[in-house]
Amino acid sequence: MSDIKRGVSLYSLQDSYYMGDLDLEGCLRVVSETGATGIELLAEEMVKQFPNPIYTEEFQNKWFGWMKKYNLTPTCYDAFLENRIFDNRTLSLGEQVEMMQRDLKCASLLGFKCIRTLVSTPIDVIEQSLEYAEQVGVIIGLEVHAPFSLNSTWAQGYLDRLAKPGSKYKYFAFIPDLGIFSKRIPDVLADRCRRHGAKEECIKVVDDAYAERVEKGFTKIEYSLDLGAANRAYRNANGEEKLHKVLESMGAGPGDYEYLGSSYTYSWSNPQDLIDNIDHICHTHAKFYNMHEDYTETAVAIDEVVAAYTKAGYTGYLNSEYEGGEHLRDVMLVPDQKQLAMHQECLRRAIGR
C-alpha cells in the first residue's frame, strides 16, 4: 500500500472552461467527482483580473468554501514568471523577485503548499525569493519538464546553488512532470500528423528511433540560460538532424517533419531518478496524453513511476495533467472530463487507493 495521494491540475479542464461548459467552481466539482482530493490552480487561467481578486476576503472565503464543499486540498499553484512582460527588455532581477513574491503571496492566501515555477526561471530569482518563501511557508517547486530531466547538469546546476544547509533552502524543490517518463510517442500525436499527411513508413522511422533512445538512454539537456540554444543542442545530440536526412531521402512531407519535430518534446528518464532525488521533490505533475478504454495511458510508464515513488516513500500528490487536447482540438471538441476521470481511475489502480 502506497501513501501517494491523487490530485488534479486544472490545466486538465481547459477545454471545458474555454467552451464555457465549466466555470472555476464547476471544474472543482468535476475534480471532486473523480475521487481526487488535491487541487492545482493556474490562477492566470481561471481567476479573472489576476491577481486582484486573490487579495480580497470575498474571493478567499469563496475559495475555502469550495475546498470544504468538494473535499479538496490546495496542493500546488502554477506560477508564470512573466519576466519578458515588455517586449524591449527582460525584467531586472529585483522585478523578477518581486513577481515571484507576488505569486508566493497569492499561493499562501489560498492555502497552497508549493508553487510551480517554470524551467525558464533564473536560479538567482529563486535564491533571492527563498527567504520570503520561508516566511509564507510556500515551497518554490521547479518543474522538471521534457526535454529537461533529473540527474542532469541542468538539475545539478540548481542543486549546487540551492540544496544547501540553512532553513530557507528547504523551500526549494523539484516538481517532475511525468512526460519525462514517456516510453512511447503519444498515439494522438501520430494521428494528428497522419491527418497532416504523415506516411506510415516515416512514422515508423521516428518511432523506431524513439524506441532506440529509450533503450540506450537519452542524451540529457545541458544547463543554459538560453533555452532555445539548449533545446537545439539537445535535439541534435539525440539525432534529430540525422533523422531529418533519413526522412528527406524518403520523400517526407510536412506531416512527417511535424511528427519528427514533435517527437523531441517527449523524453524517457529512468524512474530511478525519482528515488535518487526524493529529498528534493515536493510535488508531481502526472502528465497524460491519451487514456484508452482499458485505463492504460498511451505513453507514460505510470506503473514504473508509482513503483519508484512507493519504494522511495513519497507521500505527496500525483496531479493529473491532461495534455492530449492540443492534438485534437482542431478537429473535435476535446473530451477532457472523460479523459480526466479515466486517468484518475488509472492512477487509483496503480497506487492501490
Added chain:
Amino acid sequence: MAGRPVYDADSFKNVVEQGEVTGFQFAFKLQYYRGITLSIIRDIAVTIDGEQIPREDICLTVNGETFTLEECRTVISPLYRWEFGEYALVTVKKQGGLAAGKHHISTLQFIAPSYMPFPLKNTVDTDFEI
C-alpha cells in the same frame, strides 16, 4: 468533424460612425490556456478575402477599453488582460467596411509567453457572412 470554435460567429459586422461605414469588427478567443497581459501580444494580423490589413488599422478591445496594437505593448493592468475563454473584440479600419455577402478571414494570433523558447503563432480561419 468540427474543431473548437475560435470566432464568435455572431460578432462579424461593419462599424458605422456618424453615418459612415469606417471598418468592420469581430470577436475571437485566444488560442492558449491562460489569460495574458496585452503586452505580450506581438501581433494580430488580419487577412480578409486575401487582403492584408495594415497593423496600424487594427485595435483590440477588452473589458470595455480599446487599444491599438502599438499601445498594447505597454498594457499590463490586471483590468485589461485578455482572459482565457473570453472574447476580445477586434476593430479593423477599412473605408466602406465589407460588402454584404460571404467573406473569408484569416487572423494570426502572435504572442510571446516569457517561458517559451519560441513565441506562439496561431493562424485561425473562418468563413462568415455579413
